[in-house]
Amino acid sequence: MNETTTTPATVNKIFRIGGDLPVHRIGYGSMQLTGPGVWGPPEDVENARAVLRRSVELGVNFIDTADVYGPNETERLIREALSPYTPGVVIATKGGMVRSGPWTATNPGMSFNGTEAHLRRAVESSLRNLGLQQIDLYQLHRADPTIPIEETMHVFRALREEGKIRHIGLSEVSVDEIERARSVVEIAAVQNIYNLTIRKHDDVLAYCERNGIAFIPFWPLHSGALAKSEAMAAIALQRGATPAQVALAWLLKKSPAIILIPGTSSLAHLEENVAASGIELADTDIEALDRLEV
Ligand SMILES: NC(=O)c1ccc[n+]([C@@H]2O[C@H](COP(=O)([O-])OP(=O)(O)OC[C@H]3O[C@@H](n4cnc5c(N)ncnc54)[C@H](OP(=O)(O)O)[C@@H]3O)[C@@H](O)[C@H]2O)c1
Numbered sequence: 001m002n003e004t005t006t007t008p009a010t011v012n013k014i015f016r017i018g019g020d021l022p023v024h025r026i027g028y029g030s031m032q033l034t035g036p037g038v039w040g041p042p043e044d045v046e047n048a049r050a051v052l053r054r055s056v057e058l059g060v061n062f063i064d065t066a067d068v069y070g071p072n073e074t075e076r077l078i079r080e081a082l083s084p085y086t087p088g089v090v091i092a093t094k095g096g097m098v099r100s101g102p103w104t105a106t107n108p109g110m111s112f113n114g115t116e117a118h119l120r121r122a123v124e125s126s127l128r129n130l131g132l133q134q135i136d137l138y139q140l141h142r143a144d145p146t147i148p149i150e151e152t153m154h155v156f157r158a159l160r161e162e163g164k165i166r167h168i169g170l171s172e173v174s175v176d177e178i179e180r181a182r183s184v185v186e187i188a189a190v191q192n193i194y195n196l197t198i199r200k201h202d203d204v205l206a207y208c209e210r211n212g213i214a215f216i217p218f219w220p221l222h223s224g225a226l227a228k229s230e231a232m233a234a235i236a237l238q239r240g241a242t243p244a245q246v247a248l249a250w251l252l253k254k255s256p257a258i259i260l261i262p263g264t265s266s267l268a269h270l271e272e273n274v275a276a277s278g279i280e281l282a283d284t285d286i287e288a289l290d291r292l293e294v
Pocket of ligand 1: 269
Protein backbone atom coordinates (compact mmCIF):
# COMPACT_ATOMS: atom_id res chain seq x y z
CA MET A 1 0.00 0.00 0.00
CA ASN A 2 1.54 3.33 -1.02
CA GLU A 3 0.92 5.71 1.88
CA THR A 4 1.81 8.88 -0.03
CA THR A 5 -0.88 8.40 -2.65
CA THR A 6 -3.60 7.24 -0.23
CA THR A 7 -6.50 9.69 -0.24
CA PRO A 8 -8.81 10.15 2.78
CA ALA A 9 -11.55 8.33 0.84
CA THR A 10 -9.39 5.23 0.39
CA VAL A 11 -8.13 5.38 3.98
CA ASN A 12 -11.75 4.97 5.01
CA LYS A 13 -11.96 1.87 2.84
CA ILE A 14 -9.02 0.16 4.52
CA PHE A 15 -8.59 -1.37 7.99
CA ARG A 16 -5.22 -2.38 9.40
CA ILE A 17 -5.67 -5.73 11.13
CA GLY A 18 -3.47 -5.84 14.21
CA GLY A 19 -2.14 -2.44 13.10
CA ASP A 20 0.01 -3.95 10.34
CA LEU A 21 -2.11 -5.82 7.80
CA PRO A 22 -3.99 -3.32 5.61
CA VAL A 23 -7.10 -4.86 4.05
CA HIS A 24 -9.96 -3.46 2.00
CA ARG A 25 -13.09 -3.32 4.10
CA ILE A 26 -14.97 -5.52 1.65
CA GLY A 27 -13.51 -8.98 1.90
CA TYR A 28 -14.92 -12.38 1.07
CA GLY A 29 -16.35 -15.19 3.23
CA SER A 30 -15.85 -18.67 1.79
CA MET A 31 -18.48 -20.69 3.68
CA GLN A 32 -20.77 -20.90 0.63
CA LEU A 33 -18.07 -22.85 -1.26
CA THR A 34 -18.99 -26.24 0.22
CA GLY A 35 -21.65 -28.86 -0.35
CA PRO A 36 -25.07 -28.52 1.33
CA GLY A 37 -24.97 -28.10 5.11
CA VAL A 38 -21.34 -26.87 4.95
CA TRP A 39 -20.43 -30.51 4.27
CA GLY A 40 -18.22 -31.88 1.52
CA PRO A 41 -16.99 -30.15 -1.65
CA PRO A 42 -19.10 -27.70 -3.65
CA GLU A 43 -21.09 -29.12 -6.53
CA ASP A 44 -19.14 -26.99 -9.02
CA VAL A 45 -15.50 -26.95 -7.92
CA GLU A 46 -14.32 -24.97 -10.97
CA ASN A 47 -16.86 -22.25 -10.26
CA ALA A 48 -15.72 -22.10 -6.63
CA ARG A 49 -12.11 -21.61 -7.73
CA ALA A 50 -13.23 -18.96 -10.24
CA VAL A 51 -15.10 -17.04 -7.49
CA LEU A 52 -11.98 -17.02 -5.31
CA ARG A 53 -9.71 -15.88 -8.16
CA ARG A 54 -12.16 -13.19 -9.27
CA SER A 55 -12.41 -11.85 -5.72
CA VAL A 56 -8.67 -11.11 -5.72
CA GLU A 57 -8.87 -9.63 -9.24
CA LEU A 58 -11.55 -7.27 -7.94
CA GLY A 59 -9.24 -6.06 -5.18
CA VAL A 60 -10.49 -8.23 -2.31
CA ASN A 61 -7.52 -8.95 -0.05
CA PHE A 62 -9.19 -10.38 3.04
CA ILE A 63 -10.55 -13.92 2.75
CA ASP A 64 -12.24 -15.69 5.65
CA THR A 65 -12.48 -19.45 6.06
CA ALA A 66 -12.52 -22.13 8.79
CA ASP A 67 -11.28 -25.69 9.15
CA VAL A 68 -14.87 -26.91 9.68
CA TYR A 69 -16.08 -25.66 6.27
CA GLY A 70 -16.29 -28.96 4.43
CA PRO A 71 -14.37 -29.78 6.73
CA ASN A 72 -11.05 -28.69 5.15
CA GLU A 73 -12.66 -28.20 1.73
CA THR A 74 -12.64 -24.40 1.57
CA GLU A 75 -9.13 -24.13 2.98
CA ARG A 76 -7.87 -26.48 0.25
CA LEU A 77 -9.85 -24.66 -2.44
CA ILE A 78 -8.29 -21.37 -1.36
CA ARG A 79 -4.80 -22.87 -1.72
CA GLU A 80 -5.63 -24.43 -5.11
CA ALA A 81 -7.15 -21.21 -6.45
CA LEU A 82 -4.88 -18.57 -4.92
CA SER A 83 -1.50 -20.02 -4.03
CA PRO A 84 1.13 -18.69 -4.58
CA TYR A 85 -0.71 -15.82 -2.92
CA THR A 86 -0.66 -12.29 -4.32
CA PRO A 87 1.36 -10.15 -1.88
CA GLY A 88 -0.99 -8.36 0.51
CA VAL A 89 -3.72 -11.03 0.42
CA VAL A 90 -4.65 -11.81 4.02
CA ILE A 91 -6.14 -15.21 4.86
CA ALA A 92 -8.10 -15.67 8.07
CA THR A 93 -9.12 -19.10 9.29
CA LYS A 94 -10.63 -20.51 12.48
CA GLY A 95 -10.14 -23.46 14.79
CA GLY A 96 -11.59 -24.81 18.01
CA MET A 97 -14.51 -26.80 16.62
CA VAL A 98 -14.94 -30.22 15.05
CA ARG A 99 -17.38 -31.04 12.25
CA SER A 100 -18.79 -34.54 12.24
CA GLY A 101 -21.61 -34.15 9.73
CA PRO A 102 -23.72 -31.69 7.75
CA TRP A 103 -25.56 -28.77 9.37
CA THR A 104 -29.28 -29.62 9.56
CA ALA A 105 -32.31 -27.97 11.15
CA THR A 106 -31.94 -30.21 14.20
CA ASN A 107 -28.19 -30.74 14.42
CA PRO A 108 -25.38 -28.27 13.63
CA GLY A 109 -23.02 -31.25 13.08
CA MET A 110 -20.30 -29.46 15.08
CA SER A 111 -18.91 -29.64 18.60
CA PHE A 112 -16.38 -27.63 20.63
CA ASN A 113 -12.80 -28.67 21.17
CA GLY A 114 -10.58 -26.02 22.73
CA THR A 115 -7.95 -28.38 24.11
CA GLU A 116 -4.29 -27.61 23.41
CA ALA A 117 -3.82 -30.95 21.61
CA HIS A 118 -6.72 -30.24 19.25
CA LEU A 119 -5.75 -26.62 18.59
CA ARG A 120 -2.17 -27.58 17.77
CA ARG A 121 -3.35 -30.29 15.35
CA ALA A 122 -5.86 -27.86 13.85
CA VAL A 123 -3.27 -25.14 13.20
CA GLU A 124 -0.89 -27.61 11.54
CA SER A 125 -3.72 -28.91 9.37
CA SER A 126 -4.83 -25.38 8.35
CA LEU A 127 -1.23 -24.42 7.49
CA ARG A 128 -0.99 -27.50 5.24
CA ASN A 129 -4.43 -27.03 3.67
CA LEU A 130 -3.80 -23.36 2.94
CA GLY A 131 -0.16 -23.85 1.85
CA LEU A 132 1.05 -21.21 4.30
CA GLN A 133 4.02 -20.93 6.65
CA GLN A 134 2.04 -18.63 8.94
CA ILE A 135 -1.68 -17.90 9.32
CA ASP A 136 -2.29 -14.12 9.16
CA LEU A 137 -5.35 -14.18 11.42
CA TYR A 138 -6.26 -17.27 13.46
CA GLN A 139 -9.67 -17.05 15.10
CA LEU A 140 -11.09 -19.10 17.95
CA HIS A 141 -14.30 -20.28 16.26
CA ARG A 142 -16.13 -20.61 19.58
CA ALA A 143 -14.89 -20.50 23.16
CA ASP A 144 -15.10 -24.06 24.54
CA PRO A 145 -17.56 -23.81 27.47
CA THR A 146 -15.52 -26.39 29.41
CA ILE A 147 -12.24 -24.43 29.21
CA PRO A 148 -11.65 -20.88 30.54
CA ILE A 149 -10.93 -18.56 27.60
CA GLU A 150 -7.72 -17.41 29.33
CA GLU A 151 -6.39 -20.98 29.13
CA THR A 152 -7.16 -21.19 25.41
CA MET A 153 -5.50 -17.81 24.86
CA HIS A 154 -2.29 -19.10 26.48
CA VAL A 155 -2.23 -21.76 23.72
CA PHE A 156 -2.88 -19.09 21.04
CA ARG A 157 -0.11 -16.93 22.51
CA ALA A 158 2.32 -19.85 22.35
CA LEU A 159 1.32 -20.53 18.71
CA ARG A 160 1.98 -16.88 17.93
CA GLU A 161 5.38 -16.95 19.66
CA GLU A 162 6.23 -20.06 17.63
CA GLY A 163 5.45 -18.06 14.46
CA LYS A 164 2.56 -20.30 13.34
CA ILE A 165 -0.02 -17.54 13.58
CA ARG A 166 0.41 -13.77 13.26
CA HIS A 167 -2.73 -12.25 14.75
CA ILE A 168 -5.48 -13.63 16.96
CA GLY A 169 -9.23 -13.31 16.61
CA LEU A 170 -12.33 -14.48 18.49
CA SER A 171 -15.81 -15.38 17.28
CA GLU A 172 -19.24 -14.99 18.89
CA VAL A 173 -17.93 -13.49 22.12
CA SER A 174 -19.09 -10.91 24.68
CA VAL A 175 -17.16 -7.82 25.80
CA ASP A 176 -16.33 -9.66 29.03
CA GLU A 177 -14.82 -12.59 27.10
CA ILE A 178 -12.79 -10.23 24.89
CA GLU A 179 -11.40 -8.50 27.98
CA ARG A 180 -10.51 -11.84 29.59
CA ALA A 181 -8.78 -12.93 26.36
CA ARG A 182 -6.91 -9.60 26.16
CA SER A 183 -5.59 -10.11 29.69
CA VAL A 184 -3.46 -12.89 28.13
CA VAL A 185 -2.74 -11.79 24.55
CA GLU A 186 -3.57 -9.03 22.02
CA ILE A 187 -6.81 -9.56 20.14
CA ALA A 188 -6.82 -8.18 16.59
CA ALA A 189 -10.33 -9.13 15.44
CA VAL A 190 -13.76 -10.23 16.60
CA GLN A 191 -16.20 -12.07 14.32
CA ASN A 192 -19.75 -11.96 15.67
CA ILE A 193 -23.14 -12.22 14.01
CA TYR A 194 -24.33 -8.72 13.02
CA ASN A 195 -26.46 -7.22 10.27
CA LEU A 196 -29.40 -4.88 9.71
CA THR A 197 -31.74 -7.41 11.34
CA ILE A 198 -29.53 -8.71 14.17
CA ARG A 199 -27.83 -5.97 16.19
CA LYS A 200 -27.45 -7.67 19.57
CA HIS A 201 -23.67 -7.11 19.51
CA ASP A 202 -23.80 -3.29 19.38
CA ASP A 203 -21.78 -3.19 22.63
CA VAL A 204 -19.09 -5.48 21.16
CA LEU A 205 -18.90 -3.36 18.00
CA ALA A 206 -18.46 -0.17 20.05
CA TYR A 207 -15.80 -1.87 22.21
CA CYS A 208 -13.88 -3.04 19.11
CA GLU A 209 -14.03 0.42 17.53
CA ARG A 210 -12.68 2.02 20.73
CA ASN A 211 -9.84 -0.48 20.99
CA GLY A 212 -8.64 -0.69 17.37
CA ILE A 213 -9.98 -4.24 16.99
CA ALA A 214 -11.49 -5.26 13.64
CA PHE A 215 -15.18 -6.18 13.91
CA ILE A 216 -16.07 -8.75 11.22
CA PRO A 217 -19.84 -9.26 11.12
CA PHE A 218 -20.75 -12.74 9.99
CA TRP A 219 -24.05 -13.17 8.12
CA PRO A 220 -23.80 -9.57 6.79
CA LEU A 221 -26.70 -10.39 4.44
CA HIS A 222 -28.58 -12.38 7.09
CA SER A 223 -27.72 -15.50 5.15
CA GLY A 224 -29.16 -13.97 1.96
CA ALA A 225 -32.51 -12.75 3.38
CA LEU A 226 -31.47 -9.08 3.20
CA ALA A 227 -30.70 -9.42 -0.51
CA LYS A 228 -34.39 -10.25 -1.01
CA SER A 229 -35.77 -7.67 1.42
CA GLU A 230 -38.68 -5.76 -0.07
CA ALA A 231 -38.49 -3.31 2.83
CA MET A 232 -35.16 -2.07 1.48
CA ALA A 233 -36.13 -1.97 -2.16
CA ALA A 234 -37.14 1.73 -2.12
CA ILE A 235 -33.83 2.96 -0.69
CA ALA A 236 -31.96 0.64 -3.04
CA LEU A 237 -33.83 2.06 -6.02
CA GLN A 238 -33.04 5.65 -4.98
CA ARG A 239 -29.32 4.87 -4.72
CA GLY A 240 -29.23 2.87 -7.96
CA ALA A 241 -28.20 -0.13 -5.87
CA THR A 242 -29.52 -3.56 -4.96
CA PRO A 243 -30.86 -4.44 -1.47
CA ALA A 244 -27.72 -6.56 -0.86
CA GLN A 245 -25.51 -3.56 -1.65
CA VAL A 246 -27.55 -1.33 0.67
CA ALA A 247 -27.22 -3.88 3.49
CA LEU A 248 -23.44 -3.95 3.00
CA ALA A 249 -23.12 -0.15 2.61
CA TRP A 250 -25.10 0.27 5.88
CA LEU A 251 -22.53 -1.89 7.67
CA LEU A 252 -19.59 -0.03 6.12
CA LYS A 253 -21.04 3.25 7.34
CA LYS A 254 -21.93 1.85 10.76
CA SER A 255 -18.30 1.78 11.92
CA PRO A 256 -14.81 2.23 10.43
CA ALA A 257 -13.79 -0.90 12.39
CA ILE A 258 -16.06 -3.13 10.29
CA ILE A 259 -14.60 -5.47 7.67
CA LEU A 260 -17.20 -7.28 5.56
CA ILE A 261 -17.05 -10.92 4.48
CA PRO A 262 -20.22 -11.49 2.41
CA GLY A 263 -20.43 -15.10 1.30
CA THR A 264 -21.40 -16.15 -2.19
CA SER A 265 -20.91 -18.97 -4.66
CA SER A 266 -21.96 -16.73 -7.54
CA LEU A 267 -19.61 -14.63 -9.69
CA ALA A 268 -22.40 -12.11 -10.36
CA HIS A 269 -23.18 -11.71 -6.65
CA LEU A 270 -19.47 -11.35 -5.89
CA GLU A 271 -19.18 -8.45 -8.36
CA GLU A 272 -22.31 -6.88 -6.89
CA ASN A 273 -21.09 -7.20 -3.31
CA VAL A 274 -17.64 -5.75 -4.02
CA ALA A 275 -19.27 -2.80 -5.83
CA ALA A 276 -21.10 -1.93 -2.57
CA SER A 277 -17.93 -0.10 -1.50
CA GLY A 278 -18.84 2.61 -4.04
CA ILE A 279 -22.32 3.21 -2.60
CA GLU A 280 -22.63 6.24 -0.35
CA LEU A 281 -25.69 6.20 1.86
CA ALA A 282 -27.01 9.55 3.06
CA ASP A 283 -27.66 10.15 6.77
CA THR A 284 -31.38 10.10 5.96
CA ASP A 285 -30.96 6.61 4.42
CA ILE A 286 -29.26 5.44 7.60
CA GLU A 287 -32.07 6.84 9.75
CA ALA A 288 -34.64 5.09 7.55
CA LEU A 289 -32.69 1.81 7.60
CA ASP A 290 -32.24 2.00 11.37
CA ARG A 291 -36.03 2.22 11.74
CA LEU A 292 -36.77 -0.49 9.21
CA GLU A 293 -38.39 -3.78 10.16
CA VAL A 294 -36.46 -6.20 7.93
N1 LIG B 1 -17.73 -17.08 12.79
C1 LIG B 1 -18.78 -17.82 12.53
O1 LIG B 1 -19.27 -18.58 13.39
C2 LIG B 1 -19.43 -17.74 11.18
C3 LIG B 1 -20.73 -18.24 10.97
C4 LIG B 1 -21.28 -18.11 9.69
C5 LIG B 1 -20.54 -17.54 8.67
N2 LIG B 1 -19.27 -17.08 8.89
C6 LIG B 1 -18.48 -16.40 7.85
O2 LIG B 1 -19.23 -15.29 7.39
C7 LIG B 1 -19.35 -15.34 5.96
C8 LIG B 1 -20.67 -14.71 5.55
O3 LIG B 1 -21.75 -15.46 6.06
P1 LIG B 1 -22.70 -16.34 5.17
O4 LIG B 1 -22.03 -16.64 3.87
O5 LIG B 1 -23.19 -17.48 5.98
O6 LIG B 1 -23.97 -15.39 4.98
P2 LIG B 1 -24.23 -14.01 4.21
O7 LIG B 1 -22.97 -13.46 3.67
O8 LIG B 1 -25.06 -13.17 5.09
O9 LIG B 1 -25.18 -14.50 3.01
C9 LIG B 1 -24.81 -15.49 2.10
C10 LIG B 1 -26.03 -15.85 1.28
O10 LIG B 1 -26.46 -14.70 0.55
C11 LIG B 1 -26.49 -15.00 -0.84
N3 LIG B 1 -25.95 -13.81 -1.51
C12 LIG B 1 -24.71 -13.28 -1.38
N4 LIG B 1 -24.60 -12.15 -2.11
C13 LIG B 1 -25.79 -11.96 -2.71
C14 LIG B 1 -26.30 -10.98 -3.60
N5 LIG B 1 -25.54 -9.95 -3.99
N6 LIG B 1 -27.59 -11.09 -4.03
C15 LIG B 1 -28.35 -12.11 -3.62
N7 LIG B 1 -27.94 -13.09 -2.78
C16 LIG B 1 -26.66 -13.01 -2.33
C17 LIG B 1 -25.64 -16.22 -1.04
O11 LIG B 1 -26.14 -17.01 -2.08
P3 LIG B 1 -25.33 -17.17 -3.48
O12 LIG B 1 -24.25 -18.17 -3.22
O13 LIG B 1 -26.38 -17.63 -4.43
O14 LIG B 1 -24.81 -15.81 -3.83
C18 LIG B 1 -25.81 -16.95 0.30
O15 LIG B 1 -26.95 -17.75 0.27
C19 LIG B 1 -19.25 -16.84 5.65
O16 LIG B 1 -18.99 -17.06 4.29
C20 LIG B 1 -18.17 -17.26 6.62
O17 LIG B 1 -16.90 -16.93 6.08
C21 LIG B 1 -18.72 -17.17 10.14
